[in-house]
Amino acid sequence: MAARRVARVLVDSPLPQLDRLFDYAIPDELAADAVVGARVRVPLRSAGRVIDGYLVEIGVADPVDRPLSDLESVVSPMPVLPPRLYALARRVADRAAGGAGDILRLVIPKRMVRAERAWLAGAEPAAPQVAPAGLERARQVLADFPQLAEQLAARGRIAVDAAPGLVRLPGTAQEGPADVGSWALLTAAAAAATLAAGRSAVLVAPDYRDQDQLQAALAALVPAEAVVRVDARQSGPDRYRGYLRILAPVPCIVVGNRSAVYAPAHEVGLLAVWDDGDPLLGEPLSPGVHARDAALVRQELEPCALLLIGHTRTTDVQRLVDAGWVREVPARRRRSPRVILSATREGESRASRVPSAAFAAAREALMTGPVLVQVARPGYAPSLVCAECRKPARCRHCGGPLRATRHGAVPDCLWCGRTAAAWTCASCGSDRVRMSSSGSVRTADELGRAFPHTRIIVADGEHVVTALDGRPALVIATRGAEPIAAGGYAAVLLLDGDRMLQTEDLRIGESCLRWWSNAAALAAPGAAVHLVGVTGPVARALATWSQPAYARTELAERAPLKMPPVVRVAAVEGPPRDVEAVLAAVRAAAPELPADAVLGPVPAGDGARALVRFGYGAGKVVTGAVRGAVVAAALRGRRRPKGPPAGTRNTLRVRVDVLDPEL
Template sequence: MLVDVPLAHLDRPFDYAVPAKDAATAVPGARVKVRFAGQDVDGFVLARTATSEHTGRLQPLRRVVSAEPVLHPEIAELTASIAERYAGARADVLRLAVPPRHAATEKEPSAAAGPSPAGAPDPATWEHVVHGPAFLSHLGSGAAPRAVWGSAPGDDWPLMLAHAVAATLAGGRGSLVCVPDQRDAQRVSAALDAVLGPDHHVVLSAEAGPAKRYREFLAVSRGARRVVVGTRSAALAPVHDLGLLVIWDDGDDLHAEPRAPYPHVREMLALRATQQDAAMLVAGFARTCEGLLLLRSGWAHELVSTRAVVRDRARVDVVPAEDRAVGSRVPRAAYDVIREGLASGPVLVQTPRAGYAPSLACERCRTPARCATCAGPLVLGGPTTPPTCRWCGTADPAWACRECGHRGLRAPVRGEARTAEELGRSFAGTTIRSSSSERVLTEVSDRPDIVVATVGAEPPAQGGYAAVVILDTWLTLAREDLRASEEALRRWLGAAGLVRPGGRVVAVGDPALPVLQALVRWDPAGFAERELADRSDAHLPPAARLATITGEPGPLDDALTLLDLPEVADLLGPVPLDRAGAAPRDEQRAVIRVPLASGPALSDALGELQRVRSARKLDAVRIQVDPLTI
């Protein structure tokens, strides 16, 4: 019995007696209520046995909540591995694996899948990828190939993934596709409908309501559907006869679970592929250092398009940015590309910030504009609105610089709304469309419009964009983060990948920067090699295993005292936690680093620390293994 108690020292199965009245319904995987520590708590039946190692009297089950087996044996095993890998409690992982029960939905039968797909998977969709048709052939034969695929510009990647799923289904096995967000899930779902036909897959995501989400989960659990596409909430879906696991754009931070024990979808799927002997595809326009490590270890093989295909698909250039002090941020070369692109189709303009003017400064002395009430940064919401504080919302129409007294303002950073306004003046008569977090466009037509989009909100165009322009690359690289360059290239490749074959891509920035040179050459693999080499020299992830412990000074000192680290471990800190822009808190953070080979030993040590702290009821600290940011 697995009891839903998130206490590390009680994180193990317990034996209970099954009353005769519940003998038929207390099946493995069923939800039950049990008495634990003087109260009724939820639990799952792991297995039924005739004997027990417990020498005393067993407590009986209180009742069977539902006879529906929702926790399958392979998922139960996987949750244990994930909890061990991330030094967390198994109960927290179970909440990710099994959605909340919806009693009325559970009584409904799951409709059978539609008729078998009429057509076979088409290897032609993968012909331009070296060894791509062979990968599909292995999937169809029941093998378990594992690959890291770098998509080429203009690839219809949802359709290509759909044919990989079709090949797996033709071999009698199921598939699971994890994407970063709901828009990507809808694109893959539409491609699966086109290739497999309707009623062959389900979409699992957090955006679905409780009833719909549970209904789709039950369809998978009961074997009515063997193809699942979804966001990170779908990573532990109980697909029957699992044959293929796919993660698209594994560098997107949406794949990292924000709740304890903070697992990453890529790592969960890799563990699952190993345990269930399934194929795995790590796919995306960019390549992460973690994906490169999978290739170096021999666990996966590379799938890429030839250089000739990449050259034919898109021409990528970098043009120097003009002096921002003059007020022009779009150089003449970029304007020319936009004008040429509009002659044949839509043009995408990517800008890293939303809003109108998300940052303001004094026009004369360049001092950042601050709120007189709370000292927060001032922003402009539109051309006719007064400066407003981003923190407290106070408007300051009579703002004056505290340093020089000047009342003029300038915008060092311009958002997507201001960019659309500027382009509207430059291209009179052209429709300008905006896509950002406030209103994300799902798709645009092939009309010659200009689409201004923030990062992650770029809508695909029918037939692809005639041209893509990437603005303010300096701002994307300005993040103080270990993965700043890797993340910048991922964002730019994601936008450039939406271009149609033969289209133009222009990035505005410093042509000498290695990350922009990687974009020009469309060489995410080479950039990942250099990035990983630099991180190896500095002993940084993923070349090393890293963990952080965060908490108030007293509890953190207790945790570090109790922690039995491997001899090869480096303890860095503790140091005060930097919370820029947030309310100050008396928290500190310690960083623990070990060589990659000692990663399991570090997880074991942190897991033991969690159990000791839980048993002694010590104050809470937050432990993260392999955090995305340090």
């Protein structure tokens, strides 16, 4: 008698107790379509309903004769979940004490029937060929970093400090910016060399501006059909069509945001992550895995080159370099912008936002080209305070901060949007407010009066500007929204640095150095970059362009405090009983953890919150114990005859690798 074939299915559910493979019998009428990776629908006995899932494996039933439910249906015979993607999702989820389904939900787009039928009816894509001219150009770019090409071919893990500056791309009729950062051309060159060797490349960048630069740089080296864009702004059919192209058994170059790190491209030879310190690369959805960590896991599972590139070095990457896990590849010739630490001179008001030296530099630079002015926040006056007692002005309805959208306007609430026409201070009773900070719009007004007859351009979240010409202009931009100027900026002014450094954040020094370095990298060769009103280690690191040294110092200072990334940190929040159960499971599974490994629990809203600090060697044991406790808490919740009392929270939330832990 032939052994009974069974389908092992991962159901698409956020419930932690369902994060495993379930066995189902394969009916004869579905045998042809039930292939590994297909979307299926299966019944759940406990819930009495039908649910979507993925057919992960086809195996043989256990010798024990036990009844199995049949597959309800095969939604599509298209294998959208290849085994390598499931293995990656499983490993990443286990490392973060999460569910594999949560990872796959970020990667596999919703099925689009018309796009799928059109793809199946079309011919298989041909393997793209890199033209000799493009390959030679790529080799020339890689030659600026000795041993980089060899490390890429050897599938090594590499950290590269990108050279500042812009590169003019050949031709002007192409879509996208005519100038791109030198980092984009270097990354594209690495991808082109990988594609020429017959392997795929996956390039991960934080936002669409960076992805546009990568795509423009790739257009100068490889054929357009070789590049697949993974973008949340795409329509559903376009995104699904791109995913089907990635699944094709021919190499390609994938360009996308944080979820692109999981793209199941054919025989990946390069994983590249640009600017891993950008918070956009941290996944906000469960299980909250950073793209850098997912790339490290994938590089172990699928041996390929891993390129971590940025203008600055995060402490996370520096820890890997110090441990010898990642190799640092320096440039043949070190380049750095001309950074000037501008302070107020004798006789000048300390409250002046632009010292005379920076003001004079901007005035002189405006004779030849555009000037970039980076500010901390968008809007006119992002925050208001009481004019008498200087306490923050708060909305009487929701407690949110009040702001002014323009000069003389009635303040409104940043949270709920209500106007505060009859506002009075809760502390002193005053009805007058004053501006405590200047946003991008207010700064544009002030500098517009100081530089009459000058073109003023505001670039922030509400005013999107990605590129501009080389004519004189004052560009006031928030951090991360700086447009690319043709030929680079004639001068760069970095304002509000002291205010940025006052933010209560463990990594604020790293973040400020990254913001300022990325802006300074947009300057033209020899142009002055003025950092206004900032001194100390971060300012010195920018002035000397020694970001790796700053990362090493930060890492050394965090070691005695046992703060990330020296150790891993898991945050547990929820009902006090469940939080205590998680902590007890961790102590039982890892008794070798020191006494100060657990911080808390402390009250947090209607529940409790605790932190667990553990070394990288204990990661598998600790995350396994945490995940087991989460499943146990979910099962206890199912057995309760009645729901919790109104007003209480009954959700246990776990997040591993918290970058900025706070009780």
